[in-house]
Amino acid sequence: MLDCIIVGGGPAGSSAAYHLSKAGRSVLLLEKSALPRYKPCSGAVSPSVAQWFDFDFAPAIDSQIKRVRYTWKLGDAIDAQLETDPIWSVRREVFDQFLIDQAKAQGAEVKDQTVVTGIAQTGDGWQVNTAHGSFFGRYIIAADGAKGPMAGWLGFPAHKVREAGVLEINTEAPVQDGAFSFEFGLAKNGCLWSFPKQQGYSIGVSSFIGDSLKDLKTPLQKYAPEFGATFEDGILHTHPLKLWDGNWPLHGERSLLVGEAAAIVDPLTAEGIRPAMFSGVMAAKAIDQALNGNEQALAGYSQTIHENWGADMQWAQRIAAVFFRVPKIGYRVGITRPTATKRLGQILAGEISYADIANRVIKRISTSFIPGMGK
Numbered sequence: 590m591l592d593c594i595i596v597g598g599g600p601a602g603s604s605a606a607y608h609l610s611k612a613g614r615s616v617l618l619l620e621k622s623a624l625p626r627y628k629p630c631s632g633a634v635s636p637s638v639a640q641w642f643d644f645d646f647a648p649a650i651d652s653q654i655k656r657v658r659y660t661w662k663l664g665d666a667i668d669a670q671l672e673t674d675p676i677w678s679v680r681r682e683v684f685d686q687f688l689i690d691q692a693k694a695q696g697a698e699v700k701d702q703t704v705v706t707g708i709a710q711t712g713d714g715w716q717v718n719t720a721h722g723s724f725f726g727r728y729i730i731a732a733d734g735a736k737g738p739m740a741g742w743l744g745f746p747a748h749k750v751r752e753a754g755v756l757e758i759n760t761e762a763p764v765q766d767g768a769f770s771f772e773f774g775l776a777k778n779g780c781l782w783s784f785p786k787q788q789g790y791s792i793g794v795s796s797f798i799g800d801s802l803k804d805l806k807t808p809l810q811k812y813a814p815e816f817g818a819t820f821e822d823g824i825l826h827t828h829p830l831k832l833w834d835g836n837w838p839l840h841g842e843r844s845l846l847v848g849e850a851a852a853i854v855d856p857l858t859a860e861g862i863r864p865a866m867f868s869g870v871m872a873a874k875a876i877d878q879a880l881n882g883n884e885q886a887l888a889g890y891s892q893t894i895h896e897n898w899g900a901d902m903q904w905a906q907r908i909a910a911v912f913f914r915v916p917k918i919g920y921r922v923g924i925t926r927p928t929a930t931k932r933l934g935q936i937l938a939g940e941i942s943y944a945d946i947a948n949r950v951i952k953r954i955s956t957s958f959i960p961g962m963g964k
Contacts, residue, residue, distance in 0.1 A: 591615045593876055594717050594726035596705050596739050598624065600862050601848025602732030603688035604869030605876075607642070610695035612877045617698045617724055618689070619717070621733075624701040625686035629755045629826035631784040631791040633769065634677040634684070635863045635937040641870045642691075649687035651786050652678045654769050657930050661920045662774035663815065669930035673938040676769065678784050684862075705733075708742050714843055728843045728876045732869070735829035735849045743844050746837060748852045753795035753830040753859070754805035756813065758823035760789050770815070773916045773924070775808040780916075783816060790816050792823070795830055795859060798913045832856040833906065836899040840887035843879075845872045853898065857905040857912075860937070864898055871897075904943035911954050922953050 593609055595602045598620035606618045620626070632651070639646055653675035659667040693699055700721070707718045714727040731739030735750050767785030775781055779796035794809055796802050805827065810820040831852045839846045847853070848865035855864065875890035883889075912919035923929060935941040 590714060591617050591724065591726040592880055593617075593728045593730060594619065594715065594724055595730040595732055596717070597732030597734060597737060597848070597850065598622075598626075598689055598699070598701070599628065599685055599732060599734065599848060599865065600688060601850075601853075601865035601869040601872075602730065603685065603692050604641070604866045605730050605732065605847060605873040606692035606697040606699075606869075607688065607695055608870055608873035609876060610692055610697040612873070614877060614880065616692070616696070617700065617726065618692065619703045619705055619719065619724075620699065620701045621704045622701065624689065624699070625682045626701075628681035628685060629753075629828035630681045630862070631755060631782060631793040632679045632681055632684070632786070633784050633860070633862070634679050635860075635939070636674045636677055637937070637939045638863050638866050641866065644691055646677070646687075649679060649684045650677045651680050651683065652764075652767065654678055654767055654785065656766065656768035657933065658768040658770040659920070659924050659929075660770070660772050660774075660815075661917065661924075663772065663811070665920070665925075667925055667929075668768070669927075671934040672931050673934035673940065676934075676937060678767075678769075678786055679862075680786060705739070708739070710842065728845075728879065730845050730847055730869075730872055730876070731850045732847045733850055735831035737850055740846055740850050743841050743846075745839075745841065745846060748831050748834055750829045750831050751796060751801040752805070752827055753793060754802075754809065755826045755828065756790075756792040756809045756820065756823040757826065758790045758792065758813065758816070758818045760818070763788055764790070772812055772815075773920050775811055776802060778802075778913050780913075781808055781812045783812070790818070790823075792816070793859075796913075797832065797856065797859070797909050830854065830859060832859065833899065833902040836895040836903075839868075839891045839894055840875075843887075845875065845887060845890055847872045851894075853894070855905055856902060857909040857943070863937075867898065868894060901942045901944055904947035908943065908947055908950050911951050915954065919954050923950055
């Protein structure tokens with residue numbers, strides 16, 4: 590009987606595996622794909638994640654970015670420098686594998702190409718069934734992403750899933766002086782973004798309110814030339830995106846949800862890697878405590894995520910609801926302000942919260958509806 594079985598080898602699952610294994614617990618991580626595996630994702634990671642680990646992330650970082658560029662319908666450009674540490678740009682097949690390797694070095698067992706076909710409760714834990722046999726664990730962590738079946742099998746409520754796109758473009762020459770770029774105005778109820786790699790770009794697009802975009806291709810076709818490329822130069826990947834939509838219980842009977850399986854994705858920026866890793870770290874702590882006899886540890890995990898992340902996401906969601914309904918006004922009175930990039934960097938670095946700025950941002954955008962009030 591294993592102490593914990595983790596289903597899903599992304600940043601949330603591997604972070605949990607690392608910390609549980611480091612604590613001396615027996616861990617099995619099951620991943621359906623062959624490792625290393627590509628994951629559609631733009632790949633921006635806040636360096637603040639390093640505080641939760643005791644190893645150097647340098648081998649997993651593709652590039653470090655200090656510049657940010659914003660445009661409105663490809664014009665009215667704003668270029669700015671982050672005042673915080675550079676944001677990491679990563680390739681997920683490298684970054685995710687690096688985390689898995691760290692977990693394995695601590696003693697975690699990893700089985701890839703292992704699809705979970707079902708689960709069942711046993712007297713003192715869980716039976717996890719796969720095509721390669723059944724495994725038994727006292728606790729289970731669902732880390733299988735936005736469309737993984739684990740949350741449903743465990744009895745958790747469903748959340749809205751929208752479709753996003755990532756156009757992966759490789760370049761022959763190294764990218765010089767790259768910037769995190771954001772385009773507002775070409776995607777209804779959402780935006781586009783481009784995160785540079787050493788030799789290429791990951792260009793993403795999604796809506797953030799309302800329904801999924803019906804056409805992902807057209808805005809990407811218009812945006813790609815901004816980076817000296819065409820849509821045909823890249824490969825379009827679509828992927829599910831499950832944005833945070835409220836504080837829900839993330840624990841069940843000897844089970845926890847982490848990462849995008851738990852809708853732990855920023856509803857304003859779609860940042861998912863940092864909160865996924867945080868949830869994995871906190872899940873490992875909770876299960877370690879539960880194994881030590883703390884009967885409230887799993888409920889404490891839900892409370893920790895709600896208080897330390899979800900409470901602030903309420904404010905992010907409110908900003909998104911206002912901004913993406915009137916993005917032109919939001920861009921004019923919000924993005925173009927000199928403090929916008931400073932605040933973005935501080936939020937990604939964990940130095941300030943959305944709660945610190947939300948009322949001012951919402952008021953600024955809302956009063957612009959009233960003649961004379963937005964001047």
